[in-house]
Amino acid sequence: MSVDFLHPGEGTAVDTGVPALEMRGIDKRFPGVVALDNVDLTLEPGKIHALMGENGAGKSTLIKIMAGVYGKDAGTIRMRGRELDIKSPRDSLKEGIKVVFQEIALISEFTVAENIFLEGYPTGKGGSIDWRKIRADSAALFNRIGFNVDPAARTGSLPVSQQQMVEIARALAHEARVVVMDEPTSSLTPNEISLLFTVIRRLAALGIAVLYVSHKLDEVFEIADTVTVLRDGRHVSTRPIGEHTNDTLIQDMIGRRIESLFPRKRGTPGSKVALSVQGLSTAKKLKDVSFEANAGEVLGFFGLMGAGRTELAKAIVGFDPITSGTISVDGRGLLPHDTHTGVRLGIGLLTEDRKSEGLMGELPVYQNASLASLGAFARMGFIDKAGERKAVQDYVDRFRIKTPSLFQQIKNLSGGNQQKVLISRWLMRGLKVIVVDEPTRGIDVGAKSEIFALIDRLAGEGLAVVMMTSEMPELLGLADRIAVMCEGRLTAIMSRDDATQEKILNAAIG
Amino acid sequence: MEMSELTQSSAPRRFLGGQLLGSSQLVLGIILAVLCIAISIAAPQFYSEANIIAILRQCALVLIVASGMTMLIITAEVDLSVGASLAFVGCIGMAVLNSTHSLALGMLAALAFAGGVGLFNGLVVTRLKVNSLIATIGTMMMLQGGVYLFTREAVQNHHRLISFTDLGAGYIGAIPLPVVIAVVIFAIAAVTLRFTTLGRYLYAVGANERAVRLSGVRSERLKLFAFVVTGLCVGVAGMILSSLMNAGQPTAGRGFELTVIAAVILGGTSLLGGRGSLFGTLLGVLVMKVIDNGIIILGWNQDLQMVVPGVVIILATYLDIIRNRANVG
Numbered sequence: 001m002s003v004d005f006l007h008p009g010e011g012t013a014v015d016t017g018v019p020a021l022e023m024r025g026i027d028k029r030f031p032g033v034v035a036l037d038n039v040d041l042t043l044e045p046g047k048i049h050a051l052m053g054e055n056g057a058g059k060s061t062l063i064k065i066m067a068g069v070y071g072k073d074a075g076t077i078r079m080r081g082r083e084l085d086i087k088s089p090r091d092s093l094k095e096g097i098k099v100v101f102q103e104i105a106l107i108s109e110f111t112v113a114e115n116i117f118l119e120g121y122p123t124g125k126g127g128s129i130d131w132r133k134i135r136a137d138s139a140a141l142f143n144r145i146g147f148n149v150d151p152a153a154r155t156g157s158l159p160v161s162q163q164q165m166v167e168i169a170r171a172l173a174h175e176a177r178v179v180v181m182d183e184p185t186s187s188l189t190p191n192e193i194s195l196l197f198t199v200i201r202r203l204a205a206l207g208i209a210v211l212y213v214s215h216k217l218d219e220v221f222e223i224a225d226t227v228t229v230l231r232d233g234r235h236v237s238t239r240p241i242g243e244h245t246n247d248t249l250i251q252d253m254i255g256r257r258i259e260s261l262f263p264r265k266r267g268t269p270g271s272k273v274a275l276s277v278q279g280l281s282t283a284k285k286l287k288d289v290s291f292e293a294n295a296g297e298v299l300g301f302f303g304l305m306g307a308g309r310t311e312l313a314k315a316i317v318g319f320d321p322i323t324s325g326t327i328s329v330d331g332r333g334l335l336p337h338d339t340h341t342g343v344r345l346g347i348g349l350l351t352e353d354r355k356s357e358g359l360m361g362e363l364p365v366y367q368n369a370s371l372a373s374l375g376a377f378a379r380m381g382f383i384d385k386a387g388e389r390k391a392v393q394d395y396v397d398r399f400r401i402k403t404p405s406l407f408q409q410i411k412n413l414s415g416g417n418q419q420k421v422l423i424s425r426w427l428m429r430g431l432k433v434i435v436v437d438e439p440t441r442g443i444d445v446g447a448k449s450e451i452f453a454l455i456d457r458l459a460g461e462g463l464a465v466v467m468m469t470s471e472m473p474e475l476l477g478l479a480d481r482i483a484v485m486c487e488g489r490l491t492a493i494m495s496r497d498d499a500t501q502e503k504i505l506n507a508a509i510g
Numbered sequence: 511m512e513m514s515e516l517t518q519s520s521a522p523r524r525f526l527g528g529q530l531l532g533s534s535q536l537v538l539g540i541i542l543a544v545l546c547i548a549i550s551i552a553a554p555q556f557y558s559e560a561n562i563i564a565i566l567r568q569c570a571l572v573l574i575v576a577s578g579m580t581m582l583i584i585t586a587e588v589d590l591s592v593g594a595s596l597a598f599v600g601c602i603g604m605a606v607l608n609s610t611h612s613l614a615l616g617m618l619a620a621l622a623f624a625g626g627v628g629l630f631n632g633l634v635v636t637r638l639k640v641n642s643l644i645a646t647i648g649t650m651m652m653l654q655g656g657v658y659l660f661t662r663e664a665v666q667n668h669h670r671l672i673s674f675t676d677l678g679a680g681y682i683g684a685i686p687l688p689v690v691i692a693v694v695i696f697a698i699a700a701v702t703l704r705f706t707t708l709g710r711y712l713y714a715v716g717a718n719e720r721a722v723r724l725s726g727v728r729s730e731r732l733k734l735f736a737f738v739v740t741g742l743c744v745g746v747a748g749m750i751l752s753s754l755m756n757a758g759q760p761t762a763g764r765g766f767e768l769t770v771i772a773a774v775i776l777g778g779t780s781l782l783g784g785r786g787s788l789f790g791t792l793l794g795v796l797v798m799k800v801i802d803n804g805i806i807i808l809g810w811n812q813d814l815q816m817v818v819p820g821v822v823i824i825l826a827t828y829l830d831i832i833r834n835r836a837n838v839g
Binding site: 361375 | 710714717720721722723725727784
């Protein structure tokens with residue numbers, strides 16, 4: 001590896017006439033499905049290009065072809081006019097394409113510097129590795145992207161945001177002309193996101209073509225110059241960001257108009273207290289949390305990562321132990337503190353972690369739906385299967401749950417449909433209080449509005465809905481009142497009308 | 511991301527496949543048929559009434575314990591102490607019979623002991639959160655050593671109760687009593703798993719215990735139940751075994767747990783929990799025992815009785831993987 005990577009192209013004017021990367025007519029088939037159908041994508045040097053689309057639109061497949069993870073079935077990839085033959089991730093990196101995947105591909109036991117120079121350590125006399133040079137070169141690279149990470153730190157000990165920076169530094173070390181960021185903000189705090197954006201802009205200023213893959217509208221509006229939208233494996237549009245509005249982008253992504261992302265049909269909430277939490281503390285996180293939620297109300301909880309929302313959700317339904325405090329549902333105390341009692345009193349949790357706490361992936365849809373209400377279909381311990389299936393079918397119809405049959409294994413459904421089944425699980429049981437934790441995590445834009453409508457309907461039917469979320473629009477769009485948490489404490493409760501983003505963020509920072 | 515769409519679109523096909531030929535039962539059924547035909551061509555006496563009854567009697571003990579074990583493995587736990595417990599139960603049952611001359615009290619003592627072992631295993635797993643593989647290896651060692659503290663040699667039959675002898679050697683009509691007992695236990699377990707809320711919950715706990723707990727179901731109790739049922743099955747089997755041997759043998763039951771677990775796994779029950787059936791277990795037991803029997807009547811080296819089932823298990827599991835892969839496409 002040569003030294004000149006530290007200042008390549010600096011001083012050379014960025015040649016905007018020739019695309020950095022040009023993909024034409026890309027096809028990719030998997031058994032039984034066309035993942036990409038004649039897709040075009042052109043990346044200009046020095047520009048930030050967003051790639052958007054719902055789950056299954058083909059974004060991942062496209063960048064995996066760029067990265068050499070998948071081969072393409074048809075089409076051409078050109079870099080500065082020269083056709084590339086990418087057969088493996090190694091080829092892709094050699095050609096100057098660096099993909100930073102969501103799952104960071106660094107060796108966590110190695111130091112930052114070792115990871116950066118993984119593909120070729122500079123050697124000194126007699127072939128021994130020149131560690132001093134590695135450290136110095138790493139530091140120089142971080143200097144260029146304007147972000148400092150200790151080159152001697154063990155990579156696994158760093159937060160994800162810094163590991164991303166290591167990946168970006170690797171890209172520079174390989175003289176990458178194209179850097180792809182795959183959903184880079186999904187586990188970052190707002191602060192880290194703005195730092196990342198600064199670094200990404202810096203990459204563009206260096207003449208690198210950046211492809212920013214995301215389904216978050218606000219981020220794309222903030223950072224992208226151009227947006228390409230894919231849908232069902234096809235290219236839908238490529239336009240400068242200035243020509244888009246929220247609505248046109250969503251319309252391109254889902255292929256139809258959504259009248260409103262947050263349809264509100266319910267009336268004003270009642271004044272009957274359905275859930276009362278007083279002085280709740282847990283061993284690890286929560287400190288003296290007290291609040292009440294009324295029937296028919298959506299009480300939204302906001303907080304940054306680590307604020308304790310999920311901990312609160314699990315504690316108030318009886319899933320996680322508490323050290324002090326009381327919880328009562330309709331005036332009846334949650335004693336003993338377990339989920340069996342919780343569900344009997346009428347409080348349940350729609351978990352944020354569907355896979356490990358919600359779904360029984362191998363089991364069919366109808367068994368997943370009826371899990372909490374099986375007793376209602378029992379005659380002397382025997383299940384009235386016909387009655388059970390009929391009841392589940394009702395919900396499948398009412399909520400338009402897309403499944404080939406009631407017997408389909410639930411793991412094969414899309415995230416949105418899985419979530420609807422899990423909501424049905426609670427509705428079939430009948431609750432007074434439902435705690436929903438990040439209800440739209442991993443769910444497409446199109447399905448999101450349906451989940452919002454369902455939550456609105458739950459409150460409309462008189463349930464108290466306690467909603468944990470890290471998504472500001474979701475919070476402002478759905479909640480009647482907003483509670484804010486910071487480091488295990490409740491720092492503010494305000495009505496929706498009094499709330500502003502600024503107030504909420506201030507309370508979240510503490 | 512694309513994967514979800516992928517599996518979704520191929521799912522209906524897989525489901526149909528699952529109904530028609532996807533179940534491991536079909537593969538197992540074919541294996542069983544091929545075995546029976548091959549053995550009977552080589553040794554026509556395979557189909558004699560005496561031999562078939564011998565096979566069924568051999569199956570009975572394994573099937574009784576495998577019925578409980580299937581439930582347990584469906585909840586994603588396992589019990590390796592059943593072999594050691596089987597021997598201990600026989601000794602205790604025989605000792606109680608010798609001192610009380612009452613079959614009822616002897617049975618009761620056997621069931622109480624074996625059920626107690628199951629309860630102990632269950633509590634260690636659900637309360638102390640010790641992995642069941644490790645917990646029951648511990649119990650197995652305790653029982654293997656403990657039985658020698660209880661008796662250094664076989665507990666002989668001093669009571670001469672005919673009803674006790676009938677337990678192993680008796681008949682109802684043309685069918686040996688142990689087979690009848692096994693069929694009854696098997697049927698109860700199969701109906702429970704297939705048609706009752708209890709059975710549904712057992713699958714659910716194995717498929718995702720946290721989801722079950724969040725739904726307000728006491729998942730620990732379900733696992734505890736499965737451990738105790740497995741224990742009780744060992745109690746019944748232990749008494750039948752000591753009746754057949756006409757003594758309580760502390761050395762009996764060596765490797766029995768492996769035979770039982772092998773039959774359950776062979777029958778398509780997943781060690782990961784949430785998947786499996788008793789019908790599969792029945793086929794698994796039959797395959798294992800027909801192989802045993804075949805080796806004997808063909809006059810092969812008896813040590814192959816361990817070797818061949820080992821090969822069959824690996825092959826059957828591999829076939830299962832291949833079939834799943836083919837179905838996913």
